[in-house]
Amino acid sequence: MLFAGKFQGSILVRSKIEKGWQWMSAGTKCKQKSPLTIGQNAKKVPISLHHVVRAPPPRSTPPTVHQLLRESIQRVRNHVQGSVFKNQSRAKGLWKPSQTLAFGVGAGVALHTGWSKMNRAECKVKANGATRLLEVKKGSDLETNNGEHFWEVLRFLREDVWYLLAAVASAMLAAFINVQIPLLLGDLVQVVSEFTVREHAGNYLDAVTRPALRLISAYGIQAVCTCGYIAILSSVGEQLATRLRTALFTSLLKQDIAFFDIHHTGELVNRLSADVQDFKSSFKLCISQGLRGTTQIAGSVVCMYGLSPKLTGVLVITLPIIVLAGAAIGAVLRKLARDAQEQTSRAMSVADEALANMRTVRAFAMEEQEAALFSQELDRASGLQSRLGFGIGLFQGLTNLALNGLVLSVVYYGGYLLASNEVQAGQLMSFLVASQNVQRSLAAISILFGQAVRGVSAAGRVMEYIKMEPSIPLTGGKCILYHSLYANVEFDGVTFSYPSRPQQTVLKDFSLSCPRGKVIAICGPSGAGKSTVTALMERFYDVTAGSIKVDGIEVTELDPSWLRGRTIGYINQEPTLFATSIRENIRYGDPQATDVEVEEAAKLANAHGFIQDFPSGYDTVLGERGATISGGQKQRIAIARALIKRPSILILDEATSALDAEAERLVQDTINAVSKGRTVLIIAHRLSTIQNADVIAVLSDGRIQEIGSHTELMKRKGMYADLVQRQASHDH
Numbered sequence: 001m002l003f004a005g006k007f008q009g010s011i012l013v014r015s016k017i018e019k020g021w022q023w024m025s026a027g028t029k030c031k032q033k034s035p036l037t038i039g040q041n042a043k044k045v046p047i048s049l050h051h052v053v054r055a056p057p058p059r060s061t062p063p064t065v066h067q068l069l070r071e072s073i074q075r076v077r078n079h080v081q082g083s084v085f086k087n088q089s090r091a092k093g094l095w096k097p098s099q100t101l102a103f104g105v106g107a108g109v110a111l112h113t114g115w116s117k118m119n120r121a122e123c124k125v126k127a128n129g130a131t132r133l134l135e136v137k138k139g140s141d142l143e144t145n146n147g148e149h150f151w152e153v154l155r156f157l158r159e160d161v162w163y164l165l166a167a168v169a170s171a172m173l174a175a176f177i178n179v180q181i182p183l184l185l186g187d188l189v190q191v192v193s194e195f196t197v198r199e200h201a202g203n204y205l206d207a208v209t210r211p212a213l214r215l216i217s218a219y220g221i222q223a224v225c226t227c228g229y230i231a232i233l234s235s236v237g238e239q240l241a242t243r244l245r246t247a248l249f250t251s252l253l254k255q256d257i258a259f260f261d262i263h264h265t266g267e268l269v270n271r272l273s274a275d276v277q278d279f280k281s282s283f284k285l286c287i288s289q290g291l292r293g294t295t296q297i298a299g300s301v302v303c304m305y306g307l308s309p310k311l312t313g314v315l316v317i318t319l320p321i322i323v324l325a326g327a328a329i330g331a332v333l334r335k336l337a338r339d340a341q342e343q344t345s346r347a348m349s350v351a352d353e354a355l356a357n358m359r360t361v362r363a364f365a366m367e368e369q370e371a372a373l374f375s376q377e378l379d380r381a382s383g384l385q386s387r388l389g390f391g392i393g394l395f396q397g398l399t400n401l402a403l404n405g406l407v408l409s410v411v412y413y414g415g416y417l418l419a420s421n422e423v424q425a426g427q428l429m430s431f432l433v434a435s436q437n438v439q440r441s442l443a444a445i446s447i448l449f450g451q452a453v454r455g456v457s458a459a460g461r462v463m464e465y466i467k468m469e470p471s472i473p474l475t476g477g478k479c480i481l482y483h484s485l486y487a488n489v490e491f492d493g494v495t496f497s498y499p500s501r502p503q504q505t506v507l508k509d510f511s512l513s514c515p516r517g518k519v520i521a522i523c524g525p526s527g528a529g530k531s532t533v534t535a536l537m538e539r540f541y542d543v544t545a546g547s548i549k550v551d552g553i554e555v556t557e558l559d560p561s562w563l564r565g566r567t568i569g570y571i572n573q574e575p576t577l578f579a580t581s582i583r584e585n586i587r588y589g590d591p592q593a594t595d596v597e598v599e600e601a602a603k604l605a606n607a608h609g610f611i612q613d614f615p616s617g618y619d620t621v622l623g624e625r626g627a628t629i630s631g632g633q634k635q636r637i638a639i640a641r642a643l644i645k646r647p648s649i650l651i652l653d654e655a656t657s658a659l660d661a662e663a664e665r666l667v668q669d670t671i672n673a674v675s676k677g678r679t680v681l682i683i684a685h686r687l688s689t690i691q692n693a694d695v696i697a698v699l700s701d702g703r704i705q706e707i708g709s710h711t712e713l714m715k716r717k718g719m720y721a722d723l724v725q726r727q728a729s730h731d732h
């Protein structure tokens with residue numbers, strides 16, 4: 001078998017040059033025709049290499065031909081079953097274009113292995129299976145910044161500034177007293193040592209009481225201060241976390257729909273929980289121990305200088321070297337921390353997506369695969385975290401080594417000074433305790449350093465989304481008073497591409513007039529852009545060119561919250577409900593609605609009957625995203641939710657597709673009844689449901705191909721008539 005082309009995935013290949021098995025990564029170009037050397041009976045088989053398959057974990061030993069074939073066949077089968085996932089291209093860089101290749105893919109050879117083996121292979125391969133995750137592209141929106149927004153987090157502390165100052169003052173006082181303690185201890189030791197000399201006259205207790213009391217008071221004050229700053233800081237930290245989470249969640253809710261098209265829920269939830277938590281812990285530790293440590297170092301150095309400038313010199317000369325080395329390691333650790341946090345988010349988004357789509361996972365028996373994928377992502381995260389841990393450990397180890405070396409030099413040099421009577425015993429004692437203070441503080445700061453690295457990076461990630469401004473605001477702009485609202489909608493030369501896929505133009509010069517009181521229907525093939533029209537009407541996205549006007553005013557000038565909240569009733573193609581009671585789900589359309597109004601809306605949507613049949617009626621609590629009721633029931637509750645707000649513009653995107661003929665007829669009657677005085681935009685595949693519409697537009701390839709009433713379009717014998725005929729013959 002020969003192959004030439006561009007690989008979009010990874011595939012097991014054999015290099016003739018290196019005689020080893022390798023994974024060819026995504027995007028590798030293979031210009032020369034490459035012969036297959038596996039299996040002499042290999043036939044030419046049409047295997048698409050445009051599908052992306054995942055590389056297995058690195059092998060310690062080269063695979064056997066059987067192993068190779070089983071895996072290759074499984075990939076081909078996965079592809080046929082449509083369960084091939086996008087590649088992470090983990091083996092990037094292994095392939096050298098100059099190598100001659102031989103593929104381990106051979107459907108002809110597969111016949112040798114037999115189905116039983118293939119099935120066994122399937123089970124085995126599944127655990128390693130493919131990944132549905134995409135590689136995070138460098139420079140893409142998924143990549144987060146380098147903590148550049150960190151400082152902006154401080155504005156969230158403004159409200160607690162006094163508490164914070166009190167905590168800082170307590171921490172500094174505790175540190176200051178810590179600095180004094182060696183001196184007081186030195187005084188005490190000096191007094192005691194004087195009494196050890198025989199010829200010393202005087203009362204021991206009298207002499208010792210004063211320094212001892214001073215020392216005890218210092219200990220007491222230090223204890224109170226320590227308790228004070230820890231208590232205050234933990235309260236400030238909790239407040240800060242609450243404010244950050246609220247601000248982040250509020251900001252996320254404001255983001256454009258396009259933002260949610262590209263960001264995983266798991267990643268966002270991780271920022272809300274883990275990142276805020278990381279920042280809070282670091283903040284508390286840095287203020288308490290960091291501030292205390294720095295104060296102690298500064299104070300101790302001053303004291304030490306007072307005790308012996310010579311000894312202090314030994315310390316001060318070497319400290320900057322340690323600090324500089326620490327800063328260099330720190331830069332590396334910060335990057336590692338950011339990578340580790342992002343990878344953890346990624347792992348969480350795998351779990352989040354799988355749990356949210358549990359029915360799909362179960363239906364495809366993908367539990368093992370999902371577990372493998374999760375563990376694989378977690379492994380990568382734990383690998384990065386371990387590297388970070390090693391880095392932090394190395395940093396701390398080196399710091400400790402340097403600091404202990406310093407203490408040793410102090411003892412060595414101090415002993416010499418003591419022998420030459422340049423310092424006294426008490427002074428040396430004070431100096432040693434003070435230098436140990438410095439050592440302990442520096443060691444604590446070095447531990448803190450790792451935490452601070454995580455905290456800065458986490459705060460950057462949190463602030464990045466808090467600061468992000470959506471391009472479409474939630475509120476602000478013109479509102480049309482209810483009584484002067486005609487709700488004439490006009491699409492004029494609309495061209496549109498989704499921001500996440502700018503190269504694909506979904507709507508091309510789309511113009512449609514939806515006058516008040518008329519029912520406008522849009523039909524056409526799947527993917528034509530019908531739902532996109534409704535999304536633009538709701539202003540989920542802004543048009544690339546052209547305009548959409550309501551009563552002559554461009555939607556970009558209108559208040560989006562007025563437009564969405566009060567004017568448009570939108571029934572989504574895939575309606576989702578919340579995990580609350582049916583009553584509250586319907587009331588979501590109008591939070592002020594009474595129970596009677598809720599029931600009226602349900603009756604209009606032909607939902608009252610089945611709701612009453614539930615044992616708890618309107619108080620029946622639904623599962624997450626409306627699971628636990630049927631698709632048709634979900635649709636009718638969604639219709640009731642849209643109708644309860646009495647919208648002037650009603651948009652129904654495949655709103656009755658899940659209903660049986662009878663229920664559909666009833667809902668259809670309702671729609672006909674409620675459409676009076678409203679502008680109704682209906683999208684339906686089942687053409688029988690839109691026959692009575694005033695205007696039917698046939699949308700194909702982003703353009704309106706035909707427009708007119710049912711009778712007009714049937715007479716024209718064009719695309720619409722064709723579609724109707726095909727559906728009719730299909731139904732019979």
Ligand SMILES: Nc1ncnc2c1ncn2[C@@H]1O[C@H](COP(=O)(O)OP(=O)(O)OP(=O)(O)O)[C@@H](O)[C@H]1O
Nearest residue numbers: 261498500501506525526527528529530531532533
């Ligand atoms: N959020 C999105 N981001 C990027 N592309 C999208 C998005 N939603 C839809 N598309 C693409 O836009 C095109 C039109 O999609 P749309 O949902 O409007 O089709 P449709 O006519 O409603 O199809 P159907 O009848 O199947 O519901 C499709 O090619 C689709 O892949």
Ligand SMILES: [Mg+2]
Nearest residue numbers: 530531532573
């Ligand atoms: Mg659609």
